[in-house]
Amino acid sequence: MTYVTKIYMPNKEKFKSYIDKIYESGWITNNGPLVQELEKKLQKHFGVKNLLCLSSGTDALQFAYKLMETTGEVITTPFTFISTTSAIAAEKLTPVFADIDPKTYNINPDNIEDVITDKTCAIAPCHVFGNACEIEKIDKIAQKYNLKVVYDASHAFDTVYKNRHILSYGDFSIISFHGTKMFHTIEGGAIVIKDDALYEKAKMIREYGKSGPDEVGTIGVNAKMNEFEAAMGLCMLDEIDIILNERKTSYEFYVKELKDYVQLQSINPDANKSYSYFPVVFQSEEEMKEVRSALNELDIFPRQYFFPSLDTIPYVEKRKIMTNSQDLCSRILVIPMHSKVEPIVSKTIKEVLKKIR
Numbered sequence: 001m002t003y004v005t006k007i008y009m010p011n012k013e014k015f016k017s018y019i020d021k022i023y024e025s026g027w028i029t030n031n032g033p034l035v036q037e038l039e040k041k042l043q044k045h046f047g048v049k050n051l052l053c054l055s056s057g058t059d060a061l062q063f064a065y066k067l068m069e070t071t072g073e074v075i076t077t078p079f080t081f082i083s084t085t086s087a088i089a090a091e092k093l094t095p096v097f098a099d100i101d102p103k104t105y106n107i108n109p110d111n112i113e114d115v116i117t118d119k120t121c122a123i124a125p126c127h128v129f130g131n132a133c134e135i136e137k138i139d140k141i142a143q144k145y146n147l148k149v150v151y152d153a154s155h156a157f158d159t160v161y162k163n164r165h166i167l168s169y170g171d172f173s174i175i176s177f178h179g180t181k182m183f184h185t186i187e188g189g190a191i192v193i194k195d196d197a198l199y200e201k202a203k204m205i206r207e208y209g210k211s212g213p214d215e216v217g218t219i220g221v222n223a224k225m226n227e228f229e230a231a232m233g234l235c236m237l238d239e240i241d242i243i244l245n246e247r248k249t250s251y252e253f254y255v256k257e258l259k260d261y262v263q264l265q266s267i268n269p270d271a272n273k274s275y276s277y278f279p280v281v282f283q284s285e286e287e288m289k290e291v292r293s294a295l296n297e298l299d300i301f302p303r304q305y306f307f308p309s310l311d312t313i314p315y316v317e318k319r320k321i322m323t324n325s326q327d328l329c330s331r332i333l334v335i336p337m338h339s340k341v342e343p344i345v346s347k348t349i350k351e352v353l354k355k356i357r
């Protein structure tokens with residue numbers, strides 16, 4: 001069976017040597033030396049400061065809203081993984097959607113101002129499939145209306161926008177290190193925080209709100225990354241160039257094979273191409289379903305990422321139909337980027353489309 005993502009397992013011997021160290025020290029969690037080392041290395045890798053590792057990308061999103069300490073509405077995209085929306089609602093804020101650009105699949109900045117009200121406190125875009133949002137435009141709107149910006153960069157480990165890593169933008173920028181991601185720590189994530197004081201506060205929140213061994217500074221949660229996860233991250237970081245090269249080859253193969261058959265995502269010209277996912281968009285839902293069944297017959301399971309459009313889920317206010325997002329959701333498939341299956345995947349897509357068009 002071939003799924004859309006294949007978990008990357010780094011060098012086993014290296015991972016074992018980290019496990020030996022953990023056994024020797026007996027330090028398995030609570031901001032251990034490997035978490036600290038990973039944080040330092042990731043800050044250097046991305047060229048950012050104030051990066052905090054957490055137990056998931058979802059936690060990282062919720063941290064941004066906890067740190068804002070505000071109420072009101074957050075303008076976000078309906079076309080993303082559910083956490084981008086659920087984190088807003090979980091922190092007792094109201095998600096309000098602005099529709100996407102049908103070519104880039106990211107929130108369209110031109111739709112943001114229409115939904116700003118006196119209750120709006122933040123904008124929460126997502127760099128979907130690692131494609132950089134129109135950051136300059138979004139930041140300008142945020143400045144004009146005095147709003148915070150929370151960027152969900154979960155797919156954007158390898159994205160650089162205007163010569164700076166994508167995580168360096170916004171008041172908060174978050175990333176997921178879930179096992180299915182290009183870079184992972186089994187489970188995990190990180191937040192990058194612009195404000196130094198809020199970064200110090202986030203460290204407290206991560207550990208029950210403690211400000212010292214016997215002191216409580218604020219309301220906290222337990223969102224610590226453990227040492228085994230950090231060890232996995234350190235091993236992955238050592239192999240990131242191999243991972244990126246493999247994906248680049250897959251990506252370029254698919255572009256060459258499929259560009260005349262399906263719609264491909266338009267990449268922000270101020271950023272590089274991310275090799276994290278390969279989404280393909282068909283002319284109709286029927287076409288997408290035909291291709292999906294043909295691939296499923298071969299035990300290949302692409303995913304209809306992201307479905308459903310988040311403006312349709314039960315707990316959000318239904319203010320306006322997100323036409324572009326709903327349309328894209330119905331016609332998209334993310335196909336597997338594993339070197340063993342790419343030729344059969346692209347061949348099958350082409351064969352099905354030739355037959356039905």
Ligand SMILES: Cc1ncc(COP(=O)(O)O)c(C=O)c1O
Pocket residue numbers: 056057058059080081083084126152154155176177178188189
């Ligand atoms: C865009 C996006 N945001 C947030 C998350 C949540 O990350 P995690 O699974 O680490 O909680 C994901 C995870 O897949 C994601 O794709």
